[in-house]
Amino acid sequence: MHSPIPFSKGVLEASIAENKASLKRTHPEVWSDSPNPYDRKRQDNCPVGLKNVGNTCWFSAVIQSLFNLLEFRRLVLNFNPPANAQDLPRNQKEHRNLPFMRELRYLFALLVGSKRKYVDPSRAVEILKDAFKSNDSQQQDVSEFTHKLLDWLEDAFQIKAEEERDGEKPKNPMVELFYGRFLAVGVLEGKKFENTEMFGQYPLQVNGFKDLHECLEAAMIEGEIESLHSENSAKSGQEHWFTELPPVLTFELSRFEFNQALGRPEKIHNKLEFPPILYLDRYMHKNREITRIKRDEIKRLKEYLTVLQQRLERYLSYGSGPKRFPLVDVLQYALEFASSKPVCTSPVDDLGASAPASSTLPQQTSLWETGKQQGPSSSDVPSTSPVQRSVIHKPFTQSRIPPDLPMHPAPRHITEEELSVLEGCLHRWRTEVENDTRDLQESISRIHRTIELMYSDKTMVQVPYRLHAVLVHEGQANAGHYWAYIYDHHQNRWMKYNDISVTKSTWEELERDSFGGYRNASAYCLMYINDKEQYLIQEEFNKETGQILVGMDTLPSDLRDYVKEDNKRFEKELEEWDAELAQKAQQEKLLSQIPRAPAPSPAIKLEYTRLLKLAQEDPPPECDYRLRHAIVYFIQNQAPKKIIERTLLEQFGDHNLSFDERCRNIMKVAQAKLEMIKPDEVNMEEYEEHNSCLKAGGTWILHLTLLFLLLSYMEALLYLIYAYQNNKELLSKGPYRGHDEELISHYRRECLLKLNEHAAALFESGDDQEVNNGLIIMNELIVPCLPLLLVDEMEEKDIVAVEDMRNRWCSYLGQEMEPNLQEKLTDFLPKLLDCSTEIKGFNDPPKLPSYSTHELCERYARIMLSLSRTPADGR
Numbered sequence: 048m049h050s051p052i053p054f055s056k057g058v059l060e061a062s063i064a065e066n067k068a069s070l071k072r073t074h075p076e077v078w079s080d081s082p083n084p085y086d087r088k089r090q091d092n093c094p095v096g097l098k099n100v101g102n103t104c105w106f107s108a109v110i111q112s113l114f115n116l117l118e119f120r121r122l123v124l125n126f127n128p129p130a131n132a133q134d135l136p137r138n139q140k141e142h143r144n145l146p147f148m149r150e151l152r153y154l155f156a157l158l159v160g161s162k163r164k165y166v167d168p169s170r171a172v173e174i175l176k177d178a179f180k181s182n183d184s185q186q187q188d189v190s191e192f193t194h195k196l197l198d199w200l201e202d203a204f205q206i207k208a209e210e211e212r213d214g215e216k217p218k219n220p221m222v223e224l225f226y227g228r229f230l231a232v233g234v235l236e237g238k239k240f241e242n243t244e245m246f247g248q249y250p251l252q253v254n255g256f257k258d259l260h261e262c263l264e265a266a267m268i269e270g271e272i273e274s275l276h277s278e279n280s281a282k283s284g285q286e287h288w289f290t291e292l293p294p295v296l297t298f299e300l301s302r303f304e305f306n307q308a309l310g311r312p313e314k315i316h317n318k319l320e321f322p323p324i325l326y327l328d329r330y331m332h333k334n335r336e337i338t339r340i341k342r343d344e345i346k347r348l349k350e351y352l353t354v355l356q357q358r359l360e361r362y363l364s365y366g367s368g369p370k371r372f373p374l375v376d377v378l379q380y381a382l383e384f385a386s387s388k389p390v391c392t393s394p395v396d397d398l399g400a401s402a403p404a405s406s407t408l409p410q411q412t413s414l415w416e417t418g419k420q421q422g423p424s425s426s427d428v429p430s431t432s433p434v435q436r437s438v439i440h441k442p443f444t445q446s447r448i449p450p451d452l453p454m455h456p457a458p459r460h461i462t463e464e465e466l467s468v469l470e471g472c473l474h475r476w477r478t479e480v481e482n483d484t485r486d487l488q489e490s491i492s493r494i495h496r497t498i499e500l501m502y503s504d505k506t507m508v509q510v511p512y513r514l515h516a517v518l519v520h521e522g523q524a525n526a527g528h529y530w531a532y533i534y535d536h537h538q539n540r541w542m543k544y545n546d547i548s549v550t551k552s553t554w555e556e557l558e559r560d561s562f563g564g565y566r567n568a569s570a571y572c573l574m575y576i577n578d579k580e581q582y583l584i585q586e587e588f589n590k591e592t593g594q595i596l597v598g599m600d601t602l603p604s605d606l607r608d609y610v611k612e613d614n615k616r617f618e619k620e621l622e623e624w625d626a627e628l629a630q631k632a633q634q635e636k637l638l639s640q641i642p643r644a645p646a647p648s649p650a651i652k653l654e655y656t657r658l659l660k661l662a663q664e665d666p667p668p669e670c671d672y673r674l675r676h677a678i679v680y681f682i683q684n685q686a687p688k689k690i691i692e693r694t695l696l697e698q699f700g701d702h703n704l705s706f707d708e709r710c711r712n713i714m715k716v717a718q719a720k721l722e723m724i725k726p727d728e729v730n731m732e733e734y735e736e737h738n739s740c741l742k743a744g745g746t747w748i749l750h751l752t753l754l755f756l757l758l759s760y761m762e763a764l765l766y767l768i769y770a771y772q773n774n775k776e777l778l779s780k781g782p783y784r785g786h787d788e789e790l791i792s793h794y795r796r797e798c799l800l801k802l803n804e805h806a807a808a809l810f811e812s813g814d815d816q817e818v819n820n821g822l823i824i825m826n827e828l829i830v831p832c833l834p835l836l837l838v839d840e841m842e843e844k845d846i847v848a849v850e851d852m853r854n855r856w857c858s859y860l861g862q863e864m865e866p867n868l869q870e871k872l873t874d875f876l877p878k879l880l881d882c883s884t885e886i887k888g889f890n891d892p893p894k895l896p897s898y899s900t901h902e903l904c905e906r907y908a909r910i911m912l913s914l915s916r917t918p919a920d921g922r
Contacts, residue, residue: 083779084620087164092598095158096165096547103172104546104881108531109196110168111544112516112574114158115533116295118583122204122220123148123155125603129206144199144206147174151200156606160599162614165547197221227293230332233269233285243290248297248572253563254304259321259573262300267330288332294580296327296512298573302520302563314523318564323514323554325575328507341501352494359487362480375480382473385466387457512575517561521568522880523860532557536584548837567857631780635685650713651699658682689724696721764802764828767795768835796836796848803829803852810859810868818868822875830878853879 081087089095094115097107113119128145150171157166175195201221208217231242251262267287302315329338364371458466502508517532530545532552543552563569576583587596599607655678662682677698681691699717771791778788802824809821829852836845856879859872 082776084617084624088617088621089162089164093164094542094544094549095161095163096544096549097158098165098167098169099546099881100167100169100172102877102881103168104529106168106172106175106196107544107546108518108529110154112518112531112533114155115535116515116576116583117585117587118294119224120155120159121587121601122224123151123200124159124601124606126152126203126207143174143177144203147171147199148203150174152606153609156602156610157613159602160607160610160614162617197225223294225293225295225297227289227296228291230288230290231285232288233283235283235285240285247293248299250299250301252301253317253319254315256319258319259298259325262298262319263330286335287330288335289327289330290332292327292331292510292512292577294577294583295515296575296577298575300569300571300573302569302571314520314567314569316563316567316569318562319569320562321514321570321573324578325512325514326502326508327510327512329502331510334507337506345498345501348494348498352491355487355491355494359484359491362484362487375477375484378473378477378480382470382477384456385458385461385469385473387455511578513578514573515576516572516574517557517570518572518574519560519568520571521560521566522857522876523567527567527877528880532561537586566854628780651695651717654699655695693721693724696724761802761824761828764795764798764832767791767798768832771795771835792842792845795832796845799829799832799836799852800848803855807855810872813865813868815867818871822871825875826878833879 094111097103097110099107126148128148154166154168154171157163201219204221205217205219208219225247226245228243228245231240231244233240249266251259251266253262256262256265269285269287300319304313304315328334329341362374365374365377366372461469513534513536515534515536519530519532521528521530530543533542533544534540535542541552541554541557543550543556559565560568561570587601599610602610658676658678659682661676662679678691678695681694696717700714700721771788774788774791806821806824806829809817809824812818833849833852836842836849856872856876860876864872
């Protein structure tokens with residue numbers, strides 16, 4: 048049995064820990080999709096995403112890469128189960144493969160014609176997963192899943208091919224699409240051999256190479272290939288030559304290796320470049336003779352290049368000591384020294400007079416000797432009186448400083464004739480060195496250019512392959528996330544497929560995430576397609592009209608009906624949502640026509656007039672008057688007049704406001720007026736609804752602000768999460784129903800960053816209890832919140848914050864730590880690096896603390912004072 052794209056054992060060992068960790072994970076309750084179906088509606092003809100249903104980002108990346116190969120898509124969509132499938136013995140293979148093909152067809156059909164922004168692949172994924180469950184229920188590695196996916200496709204098409212054969216050997220379209228052949232030519236212990244072999248995905252080593260061609264050259268030549276052309280029977284080696292390339296050529300980049308010392312897999316983050324167009328002529332068997340000549344020429348040039356680089360290095364790093372300098376600079380410094388004029392110091396008679404006669408040195412002492420004896424130069428010795436100078440009693444240190452000591456290095460004795468000769472020599476030598484250096488650099492550049500253009504002649508650019516998809520892995524060997532960059536051949540642009548998120552991208556973004564050497568992301572699989580085989584990406588035509596078939600027109604009738612049914616269910620959701628909004632709007636309109644009751648007293652009327660004036664102003668978010676009074680919130684939201692009146696009276700009728708006789712009188716009037724309001728005058732359901740809106744839009748924000756500024760980050764975060772969600776629903780009902788989103792998102796982002804720092808500090812402590820507390824914070828608070836930052840309009844500040852948090856924890860991977868910490872980190876990181884935007888839920892919303900009126904007023908005053916002292920910074 049062949050597999051169109053077999054994955055290596057290295058990748059298997061590298062990420063098996065991720066899947067083990069996922070089994071240990073206790074998933075919090077998953078929130079349902081956004082209640083507003085318009086948030087889940089597909090925009091125009093934007094590609095459809097795939098929902099992450101639990102560590103299935105690998106499935107999304109592979110499926111989207113294959114789905115966007117139009118020929119592969121046609122093969123899957125037009126697959127029909129064998130006619131006699133029901134009559135065949137239902138063996139294990141057929142029991143799994145045929146149901147999987149059915150679910151894959153449904154999934155592809157939805158990706159073509161769904162009106163949803165993303166679809167759920169659960170049924171296809173579960174069939175795959177069930178095939179890998181062992182006795183201990185441990186699921187296998189991502190590479191095995193992908194291997195099995197394509198393995199089953201091959202099996203399913205083989206069954207169909209054998210049924211349709213007419214005396215000929217059946218052709219399997221999966222093999223035809225993904226398989227090629229190469230000829231292995233070599234010598235083994237002096238005996239020559241030639242073997243033809245099939246290959247699917249071609250494995251390439253990354254370590255030690257700078258680009259894809261270097262990897263391919265190393266993979267195509269093994270051992271000492273010179274033995275093929277010599278009589279030395281002791282050598283062994285082989286060459287690989289492609290004899291037949293598949294239409295879809297996939298390279299597996301081996302970025303994982305097992306560290307025997309540490310006993311765990313590690314990821315190679317080295318940079319590896321690959322081109323958008325790859326010419327494979329040099330690896331074809333038909334070009335072997337000219338390729339061998341070019342390889343010999345490149346080898347000779349590289350040997351000569353090494354000699355030139357060694358010569359250049361002697362010019363750029365000159366000297367015999369531990370420190371080396373460019374020779375041209377050494378000559379320039381020597382020229383500057385020779386040209387310097389000595390500037391002498393003035394005599395220091397007072398120092399000489401104060402020195403004992405017995406310690407005076409002869410005046411003919413040389414500068415070298417004086418330097419050894421004195422230590423510091425004259426420029427370091429202050430010209431002070433003997434009273435200010437502390438005398439150090441050491442032999443030969445009290446001598447008088449020579450009056451002719453120069454202020455800077457310069458020749459002591461040199462004639463004009465000597466200086467002229469020396470300057471001429473140094474100038475000439477410096478010019479010679481500059482010329483030699485430039486000639487060497489130009490020669491090296493020419494050789495590099497010659498090597499680069501060695502395969503650029505017309506005969507060696509006849510087999511072009513275009514990059515179709517890049518599958519990217521972010522993280523370490525035992526933890527990470529997968530996504531894909533896929534080229535849209537008709538729009539001539541790159542698209543990024545990251546679970547439910549499908550966005551336009553660029554080659555620059557692909558380079559940043561895929562080449563490696565930057566952050567923890569790099570490509571692990573490259574999918575190239577034959578650029579001359581247009582059928583791979585060619586759209587279908589209606590043979591009768593000649594029109595291009597798009598969307599639903601490309602689907603077989605059974606799948607078209609399936610997608611139409613799903614779209615009807617989604618359209619019904621949209622209609623029900625619209626009807627619900629229309630009903631609420633009508634109710635609000637009718638209630639707003641009820642005449643307003645007069646104010647019960649001058650004091651209450653005066654307060655209402657003040658609040659009405661505040662409601663008409665437009666303050667900045669941090670001074671929003673809705674935070675200061677519920678009536679302002681109700682007025683701006685056009686609440687029914689009876690609700691506003693009742694709310695105002697309830698506030699004046701509060702027993703806690705009986706501070707003095709005047710307040711008690713107002714309180715009694717308000718209470719009496721409340722008793723006069725008949726139950727049927729106020730719609731209590733609507734009253735409770737507006738109170739609920741107030742709680743979400745005003746009181747909650749007030750409390751979360753209190754908690755946040757008092758540094759209760761964990762409690763504040765829960766308020767922020769639910770306040771943001773409820774606030775968003777309120778804003779969908781009207782511009783004044785909710786609060787400014789940026790204000791809440793800012794505090795939510797700051798809370799997460801503070802908590803992440805706190806959790807990281809606990810982890811760094813190494814104490815078991817504190818490490819566990821830190822991971823609890825991450826697992827129960829931070830990780831469930833990350834999708835909230837990634838899914839909402841992809842706010843750039845939120846994305847940067849998520850990247851900062853992930854980088855903080857990824858930085859620990861390169862550090863030595865105790866085995867128990869390493870195990871905990873390995874278990875935790877997959878959750879943090881999972882980039883899916885599937886929103887996880889929390890338990891019940893937090894309940895507001897029960898504060899008395901006096902406590903609330905005191906806390907409120909303290910916080911508002913803090914806000915007035917601190918710059919808002921956009922908050």
